[in-house]
Amino acid sequence: MTTAKARREEIYRLATTAGLTSVEELSQRFNVTASTIRRDLALLNDEGKLARTYGGALAIGAHPEASLRQRIGEAFEEKQAIAQWAAGQVQAGESILLDGGSTVGALAHALRDRSGLTVTTPAVNTVQELADSPGIHVDCLGGRLRSVSQTFVGPLAEAALERMTFDRVFLGADAVTADDGICEADQAQTRLKELMARRGAAVYVLADSSKLGQRPFHAWVRLPLPWTLVTDDGADPHQITLFREAGIDVEVVSGHKVQEAERSRAS
Incomplete structure (x- = not known):
């Protein structure tokens, strides 16, 4: 079974290469609930690695969010x-x-x-x-x-x-x-x-x-x-x-x- 940390690392990798990935697609790929994926996205978002978009998709690009420091x-x-x-x-x-x-x-x-x-x-x-x-x-x-x-x-x-x-x-x-x-x-x-x-x-x-x-x-x-x-x-x-x-x-x-x-x- 894929650990939560490994799943989030793979989500980050996929989003970096694919650009836009929907919650539904990620849920099916990892065989977990949509709510689990949303929690993963929220954590990655809080770390400044992802930028959430409307409709449950996420956009990762060449512009990761810089920290306040x-x-x-x-x-x-x-x-x-x-x-x-x-x-x-x-x-x-x-x-x-x-x-x-x-x-x-x-x-x-x-x-x-x-x-x-x-x-x-x-x-x-x-x-x-x-x-x-x-x-x-x-x-x-x-x-x-x-x-x-x-x-x-x-x-x-x-x-x-x-x-x-x-x-x-x-x-x-x-x-x-x-x-x-x-x-x-x-x-x-x-x-x-x-x-x-x-x-x-x-x-x-x-x-x-x-x-x-x-x-x-x-x-x-x-x-x-x-x-x-x-x-x-x-x-x-x-x-x-x-x-x-x-x-x-x-x-x-x-x-x-x-x-x-x-x-x-x-x-």
């Missing part, structure tokens, strides 16, 4: 610039929602010394950033932990959101396009982001320029207008035009200013 060092100056601009929008007395991800985590870091804020988050890194901030009240959204993104997702997090509203919502993104919105590796994460956007008076998507116009996965967050894309000055002007033509507000910040400030503090 891997993403923190990517486009560092750009993310810091985006985070500083976003922090400048937050006013004392506001209630804000911070999504998961490295760029939103940089925003949490930028807010650590503030006071009079209420921050709600599903993200482990944001909780760690703000745990010792006496002027910030932190509410955590519980649920199922996705280890690869270090965020909580699922029905418990969604139920908690239904009882809250926010002055500002800051969302992260694996990628973002003008026509389809935020691209993510996991459907549960897209569902949560959609609910987050509905609960905010102002919604911002924080995405460095490398993520614009990309489609690495098959799960999408459709955002109702208005919302604001915050990106860096390395963005392709054509991409910026596409977002603005779609009615999306765009803020372009300079990562060079952050680098200059860092050098000034060091000297």
Whole structure:
């Protein structure tokens, strides 16, 4: 009998070579129930190896989901610039929602010394950033932990959101396009982001320029207008035009200013 670990390894191999594989096909191949296959897919998804799609299929490609630890060092100056601009929008007395991800985590870091804020988050890194901030009240959204993104997702997090509203919502993104919105590796994460956007008076998507116009996965967050894309000055002007033509507000910040400030503090 094939062990669960061996079955998941074979599922990963098949999906890597075949691209799309349905739950039904995998169930028949391994002679197990569809629910068993779905559990296998959920585990592989949480490990960042697979990207679930609608209809029970899964897509594995040349773009495995990077872990939060891997993403923190990517486009560092750009993310810091985006985070500083976003922090400048937050006013004392506001209630804000911070999504998961490295760029939103940089925003949490930028807010650590503030006071009079209420921050709600599903993200482990944001909780760690703000745990010792006496002027910030932190509410955590519980649920199922996705280890690869270090965020909580699922029905418990969604139920908690239904009882809250926010002055500002800051969302992260694996990628973002003008026509389809935020691209993510996991459907549960897209569902949560959609609910987050509905609960905010102002919604911002924080995405460095490398993520614009990309489609690495098959799960999408459709955002109702208005919302604001915050990106860096390395963005392709054509991409910026596409977002603005779609009615999306765009803020372009300079990562060079952050680098200059860092050098000034060091000297």
